[in-house]
Amino acid sequence: MAHTADHYYVPHGSHWPIIASIALTTGVVGAALWFNGHASGEMVLFIGLALVAFMMFGWFGTVINESLKGMYNEQVDRSFRQGMMWFIFSEVMFFAAFFGALFYARELAVPWLLGEGAKFATHDYLWPNFSEAWPTNGPGGVGGQFETVGAWGIPALNTLLLLTSGVTITLAHWALKAGDRTKTVLWLIATVALGAIFLGFQAYEYIHAYHELNLTLESGIYGSTFFMLTGFHGFHVTIGTAMLLVITIRAAKGHFTADNHFAFEGVAWYWHFVDVVWLGLFIFVYVL
Amino acid sequence: MTTATATHDDHHDHGPAKGLMRWITTTNHKDIGTLYLLFALIMFFIGGAMAMVIRAELFQPGMQIVDPQFFNSMTTVHALLMIFGAVMPAFTGLANWLIPMQIGAPDMALPRMNNFSFWILPFAFTLLLSTFFMSGGGPAGGWTLYPPLSLQMGDGFPFLIFAIHLAGISSIMGSINVIVTILNMRAPGMTLMKMPLFCWTWLITAYLLIATMPVLAGAVTMLLTDKFAGTSFFNAAGGGDPVMFQHIFWFFGHPEVYILILPAFGIISAIVPTFARKPLFGYSSMVYATASIAFLSFIVWAHHMFTVGMPVTGELFFMYATMMIAVPTGVKVFNWVSTMWKGSMTFETPMLFAVGFIMMFTIGGFSGLMLAIAPADFQYHDTYFVVAHFHYVLVTGAIYSIMAATYYWLPKWTGNMYDERLGKIHFWISTISVNLLFFPQHFLGLAGMPRRIPDYSVQFADWNMVSSIGGFIFGASQLLFAYNVYKTVKGGKKATDKVWEGADGLEWTLSSPPPYHSFTEAPVVK
Ligand code: HEM
Ligand SMILES: [Cu+2]
Numbered sequence: 001m002a003h004t005a006d007h008y009y010v011p012h013g014s015h016w017p018i019i020a021s022i023a024l025t026t027g028v029v030g031a032a033l034w035f036n037g038h039a040s041g042e043m044v045l046f047i048g049l050a051l052v053a054f055m056m057f058g059w060f061g062t063v064i065n066e067s068l069k070g071m072y073n074e075q076v077d078r079s080f081r082q083g084m085m086w087f088i089f090s091e092v093m094f095f096a097a098f099f100g101a102l103f104y105a106r107e108l109a110v111p112w113l114l115g116e117g118a119k120f121a122t123h124d125y126l127w128p129n130f131s132e133a134w135p136t137n138g139p140g141g142v143g144g145q146f147e148t149v150g151a152w153g154i155p156a157l158n159t160l161l162l163l164t165s166g167v168t169i170t171l172a173h174w175a176l177k178a179g180d181r182t183k184t185v186l187w188l189i190a191t192v193a194l195g196a197i198f199l200g201f202q203a204y205e206y207i208h209a210y211h212e213l214n215l216t217l218e219s220g221i222y223g224s225t226f227f228m229l230t231g232f233h234g235f236h237v238t239i240g241t242a243m244l245l246v247i248t249i250r251a252a253k254g255h256f257t258a259d260n261h262f263a264f265e266g267v268a269w270y271w272h273f274v275d276v277v278w279l280g281l282f283i284f285v286y287v288l
Numbered sequence: 289m290t291t292a293t294a295t296h297d298d299h300h301d302h303g304p305a306k307g308l309m310r311w312i313t314t315t316n317h318k319d320i321g322t323l324y325l326l327f328a329l330i331m332f333f334i335g336g337a338m339a340m341v342i343r344a345e346l347f348q349p350g351m352q353i354v355d356p357q358f359f360n361s362m363t364t365v366h367a368l369l370m371i372f373g374a375v376m377p378a379f380t381g382l383a384n385w386l387i388p389m390q391i392g393a394p395d396m397a398l399p400r401m402n403n404f405s406f407w408i409l410p411f412a413f414t415l416l417l418s419t420f421f422m423s424g425g426g427p428a429g430g431w432t433l434y435p436p437l438s439l440q441m442g443d444g445f446p447f448l449i450f451a452i453h454l455a456g457i458s459s460i461m462g463s464i465n466v467i468v469t470i471l472n473m474r475a476p477g478m479t480l481m482k483m484p485l486f487c488w489t490w491l492i493t494a495y496l497l498i499a500t501m502p503v504l505a506g507a508v509t510m511l512l513t514d515k516f517a518g519t520s521f522f523n524a525a526g527g528g529d530p531v532m533f534q535h536i537f538w539f540f541g542h543p544e545v546y547i548l549i550l551p552a553f554g555i556i557s558a559i560v561p562t563f564a565r566k567p568l569f570g571y572s573s574m575v576y577a578t579a580s581i582a583f584l585s586f587i588v589w590a591h592h593m594f595t596v597g598m599p600v601t602g603e604l605f606f607m608y609a610t611m612m613i614a615v616p617t618g619v620k621v622f623n624w625v626s627t628m629w630k631g632s633m634t635f636e637t638p639m640l641f642a643v644g645f646i647m648m649f650t651i652g653g654f655s656g657l658m659l660a661i662a663p664a665d666f667q668y669h670d671t672y673f674v675v676a677h678f679h680y681v682l683v684t685g686a687i688y689s690i691m692a693a694t695y696y697w698l699p700k701w702t703g704n705m706y707d708e709r710l711g712k713i714h715f716w717i718s719t720i721s722v723n724l725l726f727f728p729q730h731f732l733g734l735a736g737m738p739r740r741i742p743d744y745s746v747q748f749a750d751w752n753m754v755s756s757i758g759g760f761i762f763g764a765s766q767l768l769f770a771y772n773v774y775k776t777v778k779g780g781k782k783a784t785d786k787v788w789e790g791a792d793g794l795e796w797t798l799s800s801p802p803p804y805h806s807f808t809e810a811p812v813v814k
Contacts, residue, residue, distance in 0.1 A: 013403075017403040093502040100503075139524070
């Protein structure tokens with residue numbers, strides 16, 4: 001059967017989606033058991049995650065093979081691109097929920113607890129002595145005294161690292177478009193390295209926060225918003241770095257051409273998204 | 289894209305594979321649409337059985353059948369199943385079946401992801417229902433999951449949260465597929481402003497879903513960490529605020545109610561012109577009205593929270609913003625009525641359901657307007673008046689549109705005509721009983737009967753009994769629907785390709801039933 005570019009493309013049936021569903025379900029059941037303090041939880045969670053990894057290799061592997069065989073036409077390529085953009089949009093909205101929580105807590109909830117505005121009753125009747133504005137762990141002092149991470153140490157350095165990585169991935173892209181594979185791979189390696197260093201710093205900062213600052217996930221609303229925002233961001237950087245690693249290896253193996261490299265661009269967009277979220281974090285979590 | 293034929297990446301024939309694996313591995317939009325619709329029907333009956341428990345308990349004052357905890361889990365899970373398990377998957381099933389056929393495409397844009405979106409659902413809802421068998425029982429804090437009450441659930445809590453996550457992932461992927469299909473797979477000449485309204489309303493619905501499901505995911509994640517990881521998002525002692533959950537939830541929740549109704553608008557806009565034998569009145573105003581409803585739906589969420597003690601500027605803003613939605617909604621109702629005006633109307637079952645939709649959805653819209661008046665809502669909030677409101681928009685709105693759509697397109701899908709007489713009987717019994725069921729709830733609410741309580745004071749007894757009787761009849765009459773569908777799938781009078789004399793659109797140019805890959809040659813749209 002012919003595979004010319006002006007044909008619609010419909011893939012045949014696939015067992016990967018059902019494996020994906022089973023993998024995800026196993027993972028969340030494991031996590032749920034673990035939360036409930038069930039002995040088997042971690043094991044089930046681990047099996048689930050392993051299945052997810054297996055599924056991703058298998059599913060993406062199939063797609064990559066099909067793409068290399070030239071089965072995809074321009075329309076498929078456009079579908080992938082648009083799909084990726086909408087996926088990133090959904091991720092943006094996920095972060096928006098946590099940023100929303102941060103703004104609400106800082107601008108409304110905590111001032112109300114301090115007795116401002118129309119909602120003074122909670123303050124007057126429950127916690128008349130509460131006077132601690134942001135950063136705060138609330139009138140109950142949940143999690144105990146803590147200190148915050150300063151913006152101009154590691155976080156500023158991390159901002160620099162991520163911004164630089166945004167440049168290096170663009171350089172890699174330009175090199176790819178110019179057909180220079182060596183340069184593409186080198187710039188990609190630089191990007192991966194920057195991502196990895198970022199993660200290392202982030203891990204160091206967390207250890208520092210937990211051990212020296214007594215700033216933990218349980219440090220009231222400050223700790224909650226701080227760790228959930230930076231934590232989910234760090235998780236996304238981890239995924240992004242893994243994806244970068246994959247396309248680096250693919251580029252080194254000779255995948256991608258100057259005008260056909262959806263996976264590369266998808267990862268690059270994702271990386272820029274992670275970058276932009278970090279800028280928001282840097283400003284609203286660390287600086288302000 | 290001028291001479292397009294469908295290509296496979298292997299040498300399979302164009303027909304479906306055989307046996308169970310066909311359904312598990314399928315990438316075909318019709319197979320997946322069928323799976324979604326079947327799943328929705330099953331959830332509709334499970335959720336319906338829970339509603340029967342609720343109405344049985346409320347048949348008389350006093351506690352008779354179930355204990356309060358179980359009663360509360362019935363109202364909670366009934367809502368979760370009906371919203372996330374029945375109405376949303378049913379609309380997605382319709383989208384799968386219809387969008388490729390209506391825009392002249394062979395299939396959805398991302399067929400494997402399409403399979404994934406569906407097959408997560410049975411797992412998600414198994415998790416949700418499994419909580420009933422865990423210590424502490426099923427979720428009983430209401431489908432809105434307000435903390436701190438929702439955090440008091442037993443071992444099932446993390447399963448509930450993850451079930452919601454999985455259902456959310458499914459919706460997001462389904463929506464990405466719909467948007468990409470519509471933006472990327474239209475046949476040559478099928479410009480956006482020539483698309484059937486069902487595609488338009490789904491395009492906008494999908495946008496709402498991608499924008500709001502992640503916000504729900506964020507909200508329930510915060511619940512999870514508040515319970516298990518020591519965070520204080522919704523704990524005032526730690527500087528958080530339980531009301532914050534309500535804001536985040538309803539930022540999702542209000543767009544969600546439009547997710548549950550916009551595809552219905554698209555369906556009604558397809559059916560009314562067919563049976564009035566006139567083109568839709570005001571096509572472009574329908575598109576703009578849909579878009580403005582979607583936009584407004586993001587800035588009205590706190591009308592669900594008028595009584596939590598918002599600053600008065602907030603109350604006023606959300607009151608006026610909510611009332612503005614009545615304008616585009618009114619445009620739609622006006623256009624449907626104008627389409628019927630001087631048409632040569634006939635009333636086959638789909639049309640009966642469509643007309644029923646227009647009248648009863650409007651009743652729900654009016655009660656919505658009453659609820660939107662903040663000072664009046666202080667009286668109505670959390671009473672049966674709210675229950676009456678959302679059941680008029682959801683049952684006689686969303687569900688009626690799904691029934692209308694099923695009767696309307698079933699002959700196309702199966703190649704067989706459904707039993708018209710049975711369909712009409714189904715419509716009339718449903719419509720009489722549904723009004724018996726929900727109309728008295730307006731009176732109960734105005735008189736002060738609170739929602740989500742298993743017992744009530746004796747002055748509410750009469751209307752509750754009427755409501756329960758209506759409920760039992762309505763529940764039972766849905767078996768007629770299931771039977772009619774079953775019979776049609778099995779056989780019946782052969783349907784023509786066009787099925788309906790007044791039908792218009794690409795799907796009616798295909799055979800009944802249509803070929804496995806809808807348009808292997810892209811049709812040219814003039
Ligand atoms: C004219 C348009 C509408 C207006 C002005 C409106 C207004 C409102 C208001 C103010 C409430 C809150 C009542 C309270 O809790 O005190 C409410 C509740 C509700 N509405 Fe609407 N509504 C409209 C249309 C719809 C539609 C189209 C749907 C769904 C298809 C819908 C579904 C709901 C649901 C499910 C609730 C209750 C949520 C809960 O508390 O569990 N509404 N509506
Ligand atoms: Cu609302």
